[in-house]
Amino acid sequence: MKTMTNIRLENITKTFGSFAVITGLDLTIEAGEFFTFVGPSGCGKSTILNLIAGLEPATGGEILFDGRPVSGLTPMERDVAMIFQGYALYPHMTAYENIAFPLRMKKEHAVRIDSEVRRVADMLGLGEYLLRKPKELSGGQRQRVALGRAIVRKPKLFLMDEPLSNLDAKLRLDMRAELKKLHRELGITTVYVTHDQGEAMGLSDRIAVLEKGELQQCDVPREVYRHPANTFVAGFIGNPPMNLLRAAVVRRSPLELDCNGTVIAPPVDAAPSSDEVIVGIRPEDITVARGPDETTFEATVSMIEPAGSTFLVDALWGKTPIRVVAGPSEVIREGSEVRLVLPLERISVFDGATGRVLQR
Amino acid sequence: MRQAGKVFAVIAVAAWSIAPFLWQAVTSVKPDAELARLPPLLPVGPTLEHYRAVFTGASFLRIIANSAIVASSATLLSLAIGSLAAFGLAKLRVRSRGLILLFVLSASMFPPIATVSPLYLVIRALGLRDTVWALIMTYTTFTLPLTIWVLTNFFRGIPEEIYRASLVDGCTPFRSFVRVMLPLAAPGIATTGILAFIFSWNEFLFALTFTATDASRTIPVAIALFPGLHEVPWGDIAAASVVVTIPLVLLVFLFQRRIIEGLTAGAVKG
Ligand SMILES: Nc1ncnc2c1ncn2[C@@H]1O[C@H](COP(=O)(O)OP(=O)(O)OP(=O)(O)O)[C@@H](O)[C@H]1O
Ligand SMILES: [Mg+2]
Numbered sequence: 001m002k003t004m005t006n007i008r009l010e011n012i013t014k015t016f017g018s019f020a021v022i023t024g025l026d027l028t029i030e031a032g033e034f035f036t037f038v039g040p041s042g043c044g045k046s047t048i049l050n051l052i053a054g055l056e057p058a059t060g061g062e063i064l065f066d067g068r069p070v071s072g073l074t075p076m077e078r079d080v081a082m083i084f085q086g087y088a089l090y091p092h093m094t095a096y097e098n099i100a101f102p103l104r105m106k107k108e109h110a111v112r113i114d115s116e117v118r119r120v121a122d123m124l125g126l127g128e129y130l131l132r133k134p135k136e137l138s139g140g141q142r143q144r145v146a147l148g149r150a151i152v153r154k155p156k157l158f159l160m161d162e163p164l165s166n167l168d169a170k171l172r173l174d175m176r177a178e179l180k181k182l183h184r185e186l187g188i189t190t191v192y193v194t195h196d197q198g199e200a201m202g203l204s205d206r207i208a209v210l211e212k213g214e215l216q217q218c219d220v221p222r223e224v225y226r227h228p229a230n231t232f233v234a235g236f237i238g239n240p241p242m243n244l245l246r247a248a249v250v251r252r253s254p255l256e257l258d259c260n261g262t263v264i265a266p267p268v269d270a271a272p273s274s275d276e277v278i279v280g281i282r283p284e285d286i287t288v289a290r291g292p293d294e295t296t297f298e299a300t301v302s303m304i305e306p307a308g309s310t311f312l313v314d315a316l317w318g319k320t321p322i323r324v325v326a327g328p329s330e331v332i333r334e335g336s337e338v339r340l341v342l343p344l345e346r347i348s349v350f351d352g353a354t355g356r357v358l359q360r
Numbered sequence: 361m362r363q364a365g366k367v368f369a370v371i372a373v374a375a376w377s378i379a380p381f382l383w384q385a386v387t388s389v390k391p392d393a394e395l396a397r398l399p400p401l402l403p404v405g406p407t408l409e410h411y412r413a414v415f416t417g418a419s420f421l422r423i424i425a426n427s428a429i430v431a432s433s434a435t436l437l438s439l440a441i442g443s444l445a446a447f448g449l450a451k452l453r454v455r456s457r458g459l460i461l462l463f464v465l466s467a468s469m470f471p472p473i474a475t476v477s478p479l480y481l482v483i484r485a486l487g488l489r490d491t492v493w494a495l496i497m498t499y500t501t502f503t504l505p506l507t508i509w510v511l512t513n514f515f516r517g518i519p520e521e522i523y524r525a526s527l528v529d530g531c532t533p534f535r536s537f538v539r540v541m542l543p544l545a546a547p548g549i550a551t552t553g554i555l556a557f558i559f560s561w562n563e564f565l566f567a568l569t570f571t572a573t574d575a576s577r578t579i580p581v582a583i584a585l586f587p588g589l590h591e592v593p594w595g596d597i598a599a600a601s602v603v604v605t606i607p608l609v610l611l612v613f614l615f616q617r618r619i620i621e622g623l624t625a626g627a628v629k630g
Contacts, residue, residue, distance in 0.1 A: 055524050075528045082528045088521035092543045105530030149529070 004031035005065050005156045005189050007052060012061035014047055014213075021047050022213040025061070029191060034183050036192040036200045039210035040236070045193040046085055047213075049159045052191060054078050065156065078157070081150040085161040085193075087142045089134040089149075095141075096121075096130040099148040106153065120148045123178060139166040147175070151182060158190040164199065176202060197239055201225065209233045228348060231355040234280045240312060240323050242348070243281045249274075255349075259342075260318050262297045266347040268358040276352035283312075284325040285346045288332070289339040296339050299324075304334055315340075381605065388598035395594055410599035419574045420582065424604070427578040430492050431560035434499035438556045439549060441500070442507030447537050449508070450515030451523050461512065468505035472565050483570055494570040495578065499563060503556035514548030515541060550615040558608055579604045 007029040014022040021044045029035045037045045050056040052063060054075045062069050070078055081102070089098050096117055103113045121127050124144040134142055143166045150158060163179075164172045180203055183190055194200050200207050201221040208218040209232075217229035228234035234242045247259040249272055256265045259279055266279070289296045299315040299322060306312075313324040313332060317340075324340065332338055349358045387395065388410050390403040414420050449457050479498060488494040518541060526536040542549070564580040571577045577585075583600050586593055 050524075053524075053528060055527065074532075075524075076530045076532070080528060082525070084521045084525055086519070086521050088519065088525035090522065090526070090540055092540075101526075102529040105535070149525075 004187055006031040006033075007157070007189065007191070008062075008064040008067070009048075009052075010062040010064065012048075012051060012063065013059045014044070014051060014056070015059045020213065022051075025213070025215055027208060027215060027218055029189060030205075031066075032187045032189055033205045034180075034190045034192065034203055036194060036204035036207045037210055038194060038197070038200050038207060038236070039216075041195075043210045044213040045210060046161055048210075049082065049161055049191060049193060052157070053080050053082050053159055079155050080157045080159055081153060081155040082159040083146050083150045083161055083163040085165075087134075087146040089142055089145055091134050094131050094133055095126060095137065095145045095148075098134070098145050099130075099152050102149060102153050116152055117148075120152045124148050124175075140168065140171060143167060144175070154186060154188065156189070158188055158192075160190065161193045162195065163192075165195065172196075172199075179203060197237060207237075209236060211236075227357065227360060228280065229357055231278055231280070231350050234348060234350070238282060240283050240325070243283060243286075243322050244350075245279045245281070245320055245322070246352070247277050247279045249277060257349075260297065260320055262295065262342065264295055264342060264344060264347070266344050266349055268349050269360055270351075270358045272349075272351050272358060273354065274352045277358070278350040278352055278355070280348035280350060281322075281343070282346065283323040284310075285343040286322075286324045287341045287343070288326065288330050289341045295342045295344055297342060298337055299340055301332055301334055301336055301338055304332060384598045384601050384605075387594060388602050390595060392595055410593075410595040411603070413593075413596050414599045414603065420600070422574050423577055423579055423582045426492060426574075426576055427561060427604070428607075430495045430499065430576075430578055431557050433492075433496045434503065434560040435553055435556040437496065437500040438503040438507045439553055442504050442552065443511050443542065443545065443549065444537070445504075445508050446511030447515050447541055449512045451518075451520075451541070452533060461509065464505050464508050468502070472502075476565060476569055479566070480569055489570060490572040490576050492576050495560075495563075495567060495576065498566050498570070499556075499560040502563075503552075503559055507552045507556060510552045511545060511548050514545045518544050554612060554615055557611060561604070561608060 009025050009027050009029075012022055012025040013020065025048070037048060039045055047056065051058050054070065054073055054077075058071065063071060065078065075082075090101065093101065099117045099120055100113050103116060108116075117130075118127075121130055124147060126141065126144055126148060129137060129141055129145075134145070137145065143163065147163050150160070150163075160179075164175050167175060176199060183203075192200075192203065204221055206219060207221050207224050209216040209224065211232050217224055217233045224233065224237055228237060228242070231244060234244060245259060247257040247264075250256040250258050250263060252271060254265060255268050255272070256263055257277060257279065264279075297317055299317040301313060301315050302321075303314040304311050304326075305314075307325075309328060311326045311328070311330070311332070313326050315322050315324055315338065326332055350356060351358055386402065389406040389408065391405055391407045391409065394403055394405075448454060449460060454460070483489055483494045483498075488497070522540065522544070523536060526540045527533070531539060561578075562580055563578075564584070567578045567581045568584070571581060579600070583597055583604075586597050586600070
């Protein structure tokens with residue numbers, strides 16, 4: 001087996017003309033890691049993959065594979081396989097020829113090529129479509145051919161740009177499982193881009209959240225979810241997103257906050273820079289009150305939306321809208337008052353001016 | 361009503377373009393006696409005499425062969441050089457490509473009559489007078505600007521991601537050109553190929569200037585040299601014209617499908 005490759009991005013910048021897309025990106029992707037970039041549209045995710053692949057030169061900074069700079073090396077010399085956001089299949093070739101193409105370029109033996117293509121096609125459920133041209137395939141089938149073309153060989157590095165975006169829910173789950181299995185079996189370093197949080201959480205060893213070409217947070221999925229580094233990450237990661245409420249600082253040390261008339265004292269590690277902070281509470285951390293010894297508040301339920309095994313509850317805390325995820329056993333009715341618990345240990349507190357988290 | 365109008369318009373345009381050719385075809389089978397009279401419109405006693413006249417004596421076959429060699433060599437050369445240049449201009453990092461394209465275009469702006477005498481001197485200096493090479497070289501250079509322009513646009517139209525995918529899959533740029541880009545530009549290749557071929561097949565001025573004997577003479581020149589001392593052999597000229605037009609018609613029909621067909625369907629999202 002090939003030794004695994006780690007990738008280091010050192011202070012990478014990328015500008016198109018005068019437009020800066022990436023500004024000083026600095027991170028290491030460990031050997032064998034499944035590393036995911038998430039971020040809103042246009043934040044530079046595809047650009048980063050192109051830089052790593054060697055399809056675009058970086059404007060500044062250095063990319064290293066296993067400590068060796070790779071600038072000037074072609075994608076072939078870097079030995080990467082890539083799934084493009086727009087599939088980029090070869091329209092004049094059948095699905096079979098598309099998948100076989102990278103092996104043909106490596107001058108593999110014909111018999112081996114055939115068995116490899118069929119193995120991958122079976123795995124992706126493409127068996128009966130192998131002789132069709134891309135224009136005769138559905139979007140999901142095309143995406144699977146693109147996937148097959150990348151995973152048919154064993155490169156140093158996989159780069160995947162939203163490889164499952166066009167599949168239906170079930171197929172997406174199946175493919176996700178296949179990718180995970182594939183990664184576990186081959187252990188090839190994988191850099192992944194997705195819009196789908198569930199995908200990012202479920203697949204990745206670590207997640208990097210980007211906005212406007214800047215790294216917001218880079219950590220294991222659980223940490224990013226549990227302890228978002230700033231209000232952007234808090235609002236971006238999680239579905240439904242974290243509740244972000246303004247709160248006034250009542251006392252600085254120890255910190256006491258007036259959150260919508262309820263005084264709370266969540267644990268923090270740094271002092272806020274102004275008299276206002278932002279409090280972040282995950283919808284599923286809020287529970288319906290049962291005992292007396294809790295910090296609670298009264299809210300009016302405005303809407304209940306069944307979401308499979310749970311309920312999405314929209315409520316009004318005074319004038320502030322707040323989202324709650326309620327378990328199936330809770331008895332809540334639309335229009336009624338409900339007493340909810342503020343989970344002090346799980347509340348994030350962000351600086352009102354900078355948006356940075358004040359804990360840890 | 362509108363349908364009828366459309367049909368009428370199509371027939372009118374078709375008649376307008378085909379009429380001269382039909383006239384030639386009719387003339388080519390008219391006996392000499394009927395040539396200069398107008399009725400009858402169609403020949404009373406159709407004859408193949410003119411065709412026989414054209415093909416007797418080995419020289420007309422020789423001349424057709426010359427034309428075929430010159431036109432296909434010039435077309436192939438123009439396509440080979442032009443597609444490589446166009447690929448580079450469209451897909452590789454080339455500085456000031458706009459300027460290069462303008463320069464290429466400007467080369468085709470000189471009227472042939474202005475370049476014929478300097479070119480004649482060059483050809484003579486190279487010792488290529490009265491050889492097919494003189495014409496092949498000239499036609500290649502004259503068709504290149506169009507080839508480069510049309511093909512550059514074709515290559516530009518191929519999604520960047522497809523080219524990038526081929527690089528990731530292990531192609532060098534040249535390999536990608538051969539295996540991926542060229543097949544996808546096939547409609548453009550067919551179009552420019554036909555145009556270059558027709559130009560080279562029909563060209564008259566340079567052919568007249570650079571050739572002297574049947575060793576390199578091409579069809580348009582040969583037909584122009586048909587007229588004898590006292591009379592113009594209209595029938596023979598018509599027969600020759602029909603014979604040399606047929607390959608062009610066949611060529612266009614052969615490649616028509618390729619030209620129309622869009623090749624990149626289904627390659628990329630959306
Ligand atoms: N060749 C280019 N020239 C100029 N600007 C570009 C070019 N490529 C990308 N950009 C710009 O760079 C920014 C980042 O683009 P990129 O494709 O990396 O975004 P992304 O994060 O992949 O977005 P999405 O999620 O929509 O795919 C965008 O604002 C885009 O307009
Ligand atoms: Mg993208």
